[in-house]
Amino acid sequence: MSNSTFKGRDFISILDFRRSDLELMFEKADEMKRFETNGTEILKNRILATLFFEPSTRTRLSFETSMLRLGGGVIGFSDPSVSRMSTGESLADTIRMLDSYANVIVIRHKIEGSARLAAEVAKAPVINAGDGSQHHPTQTLTDLYTMKKEFGGIDGLKIAILGDLRQTRSASSLAYGLSKFKNVKLYLISPDALRMRPEVTDHLNDSSVEYLESSDVNKYLPELDVLYVTRLQKERFTDPAEYEKFRGSYMVTLKMLEESKKGMIVMHHLPRIDEIPLEIDSTPNARYFEQAANGLAARMALLSLIVE
Amino acid sequence: MAEKSYSVEVPGGEAPRLLQLLRNKTSSLIINISWQGKDRIEFTPNERNTSLDNLLVKIRLVCPSAKIEEKDDGEVKQVSEVPVGMWIEGRSISCPNRNCVTVQPKEPTKPKFRLVSWNPVTLQCFYCGRYIKEDVIGQQLS
Ligand SMILES: [Zn+2]
Numbered sequence: 431m432s433n434s435t436f437k438g439r440d441f442i443s444i445l446d447f448r449r450s451d452l453e454l455m456f457e458k459a460d461e462m463k464r465f466e467t468n469g470t471e472i473l474k475n476r477i478l479a480t481l482f483f484e485p486s487t488r489t490r491l492s493f494e495t496s497m498l499r500l501g502g503g504v505i506g507f508s509d510p511s512v513s514r515m516s517t518g519e520s521l522a523d524t525i526r527m528l529d530s531y532a533n534v535i536v537i538r539h540k541i542e543g544s545a546r547l548a549a550e551v552a553k554a555p556v557i558n559a560g561d562g563s564q565h566h567p568t569q570t571l572t573d574l575y576t577m578k579k580e581f582g583g584i585d586g587l588k589i590a591i592l593g594d595l596r597q598t599r600s601a602s603s604l605a606y607g608l609s610k611f612k613n614v615k616l617y618l619i620s621p622d623a624l625r626m627r628p629e630v631t632d633h634l635n636d637s638s639v640e641y642l643e644s645s646d647v648n649k650y651l652p653e654l655d656v657l658y659v660t661r662l663q664k665e666r667f668t669d670p671a672e673y674e675k676f677r678g679s680y681m682v683t684l685k686m687l688e689e690s691k692k693g694m695i696v697m698h699h700l701p702r703i704d705e706i707p708l709e710i711d712s713t714p715n716a717r718y719f720e721q722a723a724n725g726l727a728a729r730m731a732l733l734s735l736i737v738e
Numbered sequence: 739m740a741e742k743s744y745s746v747e748v749p750g751g752e753a754p755r756l757l758q759l760l761r762n763k764t765s766s767l768i769i770n771i772s773w774q775g776k777d778r779i780e781f782t783p784n785e786r787n788t789s790l791d792n793l794l795v796k797i798r799l800v801c802p803s804a805k806i807e808e809k810d811d812g813e814v815k816q817v818s819e820v821p822v823g824m825w826i827e828g829r830s831i832s833c834p835n836r837n838c839v840t841v842q843p844k845e846p847t848k849p850k851f852r853l854v855s856w857n858p859v860t861l862q863c864f865y866c867g868r869y870i871k872e873d874v875i876g877q878q879l880s
Binding site: 518520521522540541542543544546547551562564565628629632 | 835837838839840842844845846847854862863864865866867868869
């Protein structure tokens with residue numbers, strides 16, 4: 431696999447890439463670590479357009495910093511009310527206009543499938559920074575890279591994904607990404623009403639991924655290598671009492687960490703609310719800040735491979 | 739040149755569900771309701787009907803157990819099943835996800851759907867990735 435197979439490719443779903451592509455990106459991310467602070471010039475004179483039709487400060491800043499560290503420039507907006515979109519211009523027309531300026535386009539939109547449409551319209555490669563409830567490929571690239579760094583590889587890991595698995599795109603996208611690896615066991619832990627979507631579990635079945643679904647993580651803690659935590663959002667529950675009932679059992683506690691397998695790490699795509707209390711931050715299990723930091727090298731790797 | 743014609747056999751009572759699909763798309767149409775406990779529809783597609791493949795797929799989507807035979811110049815052959823994984827394009831089915839880009843009026847999408855399963859009939863929207871279930875497909879097509 432050479433770098434040239436990446437040039438100009440869109441990155442809409444983690445499923446668009448093979449395992450070998452992901453492994454090359456991990457290697458490239460390792461290389462990028464040394465440019466994280468002082469930067470490089472490999473994307474000099476290249477322009478990244480960031481189109482955030484839905485707010486996401488962290489993902490946007492991570493992309494913009496990645497491009498600046500690679501020596502490129504950034505244009506775009508993070509508030510669609512200041513763009514022509516507020517006057518009713520279609521997404522397709524906005525993309526066509528920016529396509530003539532940019533070497534790569536990053537888009538986040540609340541309308542599902544927007545990134546696919548953008549990729550069809552644009553000549554420049556398009557990176558999906560999150561749309562709908564299933565895809566967030568650069569978050570997953572970051573998550574997989576973090577697991578690879580921590581354990582040396584992803585094959586054979588036992589990973590619980592905890593929280594609202596129905597609506598959280600980072601959770602669905604991670605399950606898709608893990609399906610590329612061998613002998614991974616997934617523990618999908620959520621209230622019954624917030625189970626992983628059938629689109630995702632069918633894919634796990636088709637890919638022969640071993641998984642179980644449960645609403646209680648505690649009995650599995652002694653087996654897990656990774657506890658991947660997502661938020662339970664109050665507005666997803668029709669009955670507020672239900673939310674209060676579940677909230678407690680989807681918060682990470684020191685007692686849970688005591689009962690967990692030695693070396694288990696806790697990950698979270700951030701921002702967190704109260705599902706990971708501050709006292710967890712100083713435990714040897716916490717990896718969510720490293721995970722967030724790895725997003726920079728992962729995105730630098732992706733941009734350099736796609737644009738260079 | 740002789741025209742191709744088709745014979746579709748479906749469980750008794752299901753033929754009326756297919757009529758809407760065939761309206762204005764045939765040059766001849768014969769319906770036998772409850773022929774030996776089955777309904778049978780014989781039709782010859784319009785010459786101008788360029789989306790015959792789509793039409794046959796839609797018949798199967800509405801009635802998955804339909805047996806379809808093609809009569810071509812006296813020769814009769816079974817029309818084979820549409821394989822799972824095939825893509826179905828066009829606007830005769832619309833994604834029921836109101837947040838999908840294909841149902842936004844200003845966006846120039848060409849909706850397409852992957853056939854996920856025949857039992858139950860399930861399609862998947864290419865753009866938003868959501869499943870579309872049998873009852874919704876049946877309602878939209880018939
Ligand atoms: Zn859709």
